[in-house]
Amino acid sequence: MKIRIRSSNTLVGRAVLAAVQSEPDFDVVEQGADVVLDTGCVPAGIEAVTSALEAGEHWVDLCWQRAWAESIAELDAVAKEKGRAVVVSAGAFCGLTDPFVRSAADQMVRVNEVQLGLAVGSGSGLDSGSMGQFLAGRERTIRMLIGGEWSEREFYGDRRAFGFPPPVGDLFGGNADCADLFAFTQRPVRSASVRLTVAPPSGLAERGARTFLSWVRRGWIKSPEERPEKVMGWIDRLGGTKPSALAIAVRGIGSTRLPLEMRFGFVPPVERPEVLSVAPALETLRSLAADPVPGAGPCSGRVERTALSERLRRGGVEIVEGDLGGWRRPVPATS
Template sequence: MKTVLLLGATGAFGERLAEGLVRSGIAVLAAARREAPLRALAARLGPLLTPLPMDRAGLDAARLRALAAEHPALIAVADASGPFQDRPPEPARAAIEAGLHWVDLADARDWVAGIGALDGAARQAGVAVLAGASSTPALSHAVLDVITAGARAIHMIDVAISPGNRAPRGEAVMRAILSRAGQPIRVFRGGRWTTAPGWGLSDRRTIAGLGRRRLSLCETPDLDLLVTRYAPRADALFRAGLELGVMHQGLAALSWLVEAGLLRSLLPLTRPLHGLARLLAPFGTDRGGMEVSVVAEEADGVLRRRCWTLVAEEGDGPFVPTLPALAALRGLADGSLAFRGAAPCVGILDYDRIAETFAAHRITTRIDAMDFPAPLFARLLGEGTLPAAIVAGHAVAPFLALEGRGSAEGAANPLGALAARLFGLPAATAEAPLRVEMRAAPDGTEAWERHWPGRTMRSVLRADGKGGIEERFGPLTGLLALRRSADGLVLETTGARAFGLRLPRFLAPISAAREYPDAEGRFAFDVPIAVPLLGRLTRYRGWLSPVA
């Protein structure tokens, strides 16, 4: 019978990995600092688990060799202790020197990225060193290998995890999230590497089987590995969320304080926030899940979104991050996993191997697919009825980036300037660089971001069913009529709603935006926006060209 040394055996994930190993007939040396929880775990899981009180900090090759001498069937070290951020790779190096495999549940970007430095030593020792054998990146990539098979081109990848509020949260997991909240995170978005604040880029979406969940940017190894392995043309994002809105939005507010420079970090708040999470634990549900989606051009030329969803019922969600590690350790124990070397755990465990571990839990999965319609403006106006520059400026399939230059006249008065800032409208700006990013969704909507220096204007556009467009800026929705002009297109505001209620004319924005080819054949625009009671909010104009 093979044996695994499990570090962090009494943590939220360690206990569950120990349970999976014992259920699989693999003996466990359960290591943790406190003896009482170890004894309780041994009493629950039986004779295949041996308590081993020890501090991870004291683990070195000599200690591992001694343990291997005492337990000749010892084949691997599994680390579920965390957090892995800013940790040196010495424990994994010690495992290599002792001739033992290493499997960890790391979700730390730096740890997983750096594990390849041990590859030569691991190959020479004939052992496997697998970093990130968890929901990210092992499971997310195993799923993507399935749902991207045969794709001609990959445009967007989005991975999301949303645990139920009643799921246990270890302090180590909270430290990992809080360490990056509000801090700049390097992310591939809009076809380029840029930065976004941790717990930013927020989204609220319906996840099949879970309902509406809030999600925000979270730093994990996937932010690098999704780009390296799948080369998306537009986006590669990883988001996580808290089920209760008060917790998710509260963390977003605290993250803003870090982003604004009012706090250096949220790490000092780990313990009080962990205590608050325990107080709120009875609320929400014990249902969590994971969603992995890709927008790709398929072999048949169709632009399609494929979405894999996992839902864990009745508190089984915390088992999910342990299952890729369990699958890897099973494979090492029975000899079916042939990989040797040190690498992130991607492309090593196929989906079927991981999915076999789902059977012991209340876990269901599904794959949905949805084709994209033609771009919004093409559906409404027809591609051949406008100048080529205007058609190219709206060819969102499923992503379009435009760059150029623009200028803006600011608001007519301070109250108008306040309203303009509230909706992200550009302030007075001399000619400056301008970037516009447009993203289509399978439901036919388009999300637009206009990136001015120091300010971003965001809106979501959809067809109104009457030949026009509804453009939503947060709680405000403008109603736009489209009409062709002699040289291009006019988008005229015909009304507005706030929180779903029609606004009286004196409160509704007034605009007649023009789009036309300039003298050089580029997409040009002139957008005045005013409100009767406030006067001009902004008027911006300039030119744009598609980014190759």
């Protein structure tokens, strides 16, 4: 597969580019590509995607903004007419989360709740582009489906504890937005509630984050999204030594009509948290090479859980599963 990279100078962007170049079945080209891979955090825009479709190229990006995932549906008819696929949010959100949430939903007659948690680990955490995206959402409320009803929630509001797998454990955090808050309200999951909690690496860092946001809202600090590296360094100094982690909890009613909860946790190496976005991006590209189903939308139903799990483990990610009783031992890698 020939891939044209729209690269951004971020941790994730550089890592994805290096990973694509190391894959024997992928060739990075400037022209005549089969697919455009946008590794940036900011949406490229409808015009850029349309240009790719007109050139006969598929489109894949890693942007996890919910508004972008919702708006891309306007290109669905064009993509199908051209016989091309437009897959947005193919990084950690929704590329990684989707196959695990869907596998849990398949075992339920009704999905009541999808809870997502992102622990911003000390010394690693989000890359600067993703942190900039997160901070840019501070001026907007977050539209969430809770208990089957839509409501507007405060950015980083609704302080709550989220249970991450060991060694991270329980951390306090607040509301954040991502494409999953839209994707998992749609078929086939159709959850009655979807939430994302972002949590700093320690209680001190969490209190500091809330103080920082209060200063921003009072106008004492201007445009923090334009200086994400400083914000990340500040959180790191207040944090402990816990790594980053991504966790999923899917709750609903099982086939026996009893409550069922399935948890999935992902703890990347401290020095390489970006693997949580790199692995699903590569698996999305492989799915397009094998079966390029035309259409435009978020990364849903494109990535196969087993293949993604194997790639994550090869990247050093520890995968932990759990249920109503809590987290179990890490799932061993297959030989």
